[in-house]
Amino acid sequence: MKNKIVIVGGGPAGMAAALAAKEHCKDKCNVIIIEREHTLGGILNQCIHDGFGLLKFGQMMTGPEYANKYEKLIEKADIKVYTDTMVIDVTNDKKVTFINKNGLSTIKASSIIFATGCRERTRGNIAIPGTRPAGIFTAGVAQNLTNNKNICIGKKVIILGSGDIGLIMARRLTYEGADVIGVIELQKQPGGLQRNISQCLYDFDIPLYLQHTIVEIKGKERLQAVTVAPVDELGNPIENNKFTLECDTLVLSVGLIPENEIAKKSGVLLDDKTNGALTDEYLQTNISGVFVCGNSIKVMDLVDYVSEQGEVAGYNAVAYLFNEKMYEFKKQRSLEMPKGLPENGKFTCILCPNGCSITVEGNNVNGNKCNRGKQFAIQEKKTPKRVLTITILTQKGYTISAKTDRPIDKEIIKEVIKICKKIRASDNCKIGDVILDNIANTNANLIATSKVHL
DSSP, X not given: OOEEEEEEOOSHHHHHHHHHHHHHHTTSEEEEEEOSSSSTTGGGGGOOSEEESHHHHSSOEEHHHHHHHHHHHHHHTTOEEEOSOEEEEEOTTOEEEEEETTEEEEEEOSEEEEOOOEEEOOHHHHTOOBOOOBOEEEHHHHHHHHHTSOOOOOSEEEEEOOSHHHHHHHHHHHHTTOEEEEEEEXXXXXXXXXXXXXXXXXXXXXXXXXXXXXXEEEEXXXXXXXXXXXXXXXXXXXXXXXXXXXXXXXXXXXXXXXXXXXXXXXXXXXXXXXXXXXXXXXXXXXXXXXXXXXXXXXOOSOHHHHHHHHHHHHHHHHHHXXXXXXXXXXXXXXXXXXXXXXXXXXXEOOSSTTOOEEEEETTEEESOSSHHHHHHHHHHHHSOEEOOEEEEEETTSOEEEEEESSOEEGGGHHHHHHHHHHOEEOTTOOTTOEEESSGGGSSOOEEESSOOOO
């Protein structure tokens, strides 16, 4: 009987781990992914913005495109995948119990990899006083409703927290016609990347309230307003200077926590402060043959890093079974990704995570690390352009994501969005298919970046 390597979680870490395990063990093991959602990809399926895959694949991709690339590789690799399947128990002797439409099943694994990602902090975690009206969402839930279900979550929106997901949702909700009144941040500097401050807030003149917090939520059935106050150096609200902002929607972007409840149940030790799984340099936990990778250990800035760590865990799960030398996962490599406010008088390049701050004075361009950055800054000074990422309805009313295949003038994005709202894509549309060519005479084609999952 072949050894079984079971991977709990089919997001970017789990998919990368499965592929690496299968490549290493060939036909000596059965590799199995168990995923609770309808499709593989995890959070990537609702991240319709671009910015994924530049390090891993050398191209800028949306979340669904990145997930689809891995999904195709998994289909070719003879990896068993259970979707719509919930793991309900894992014992320390590696018995994995799960449930799906076929009932309750148990697999005796030889090695296990937990790739269960992370979850959002909620209102309860940060204890905002006030009533409990409708209209309060975590950023991930807001993203899922907007991008995957085509649901309008509100018209007048406040966002608490300036991490990248909060910034990206500010832009996304603006595209959907919402009035994003402001982003409120407790710290002196925003938590997201400079390039996201530039393209998600500055592009739309969305106010950023630094060193402020929400001290009260108002409303009965539906949110009506929030009370905002500046904070002192210790983060305490200055009550005398508080003010009210009317809104019908509050989006909470207040941090992520590693998701390890099932791993903990199996006996895996967790960090008391972060809830991240404790592993050695080989990503192995205190239980021999049980590994953890991705955001289950520590929330990472880039999905490319998540995949990289998944590959190490997958390789080592096989190495453990055959007493081979394991790969040491060295300290996570990282780019110098500038956070905080963009520098005045400089263009913040949005083409890659480096986010170079570039000056253009006549024919002199400085601060760029590559020629693409130079060309971006020259274009930005002349006529700013952006790649539009958007959702489209199909003929039967399903929601898919799409993007322009090249940047278009920023000034006509609203016009292009109006066109996107009127068209209907084919229900059989595939990723990469052209939905509408030369949209609004921009010489850009609108192409599908996801497909209908029935």
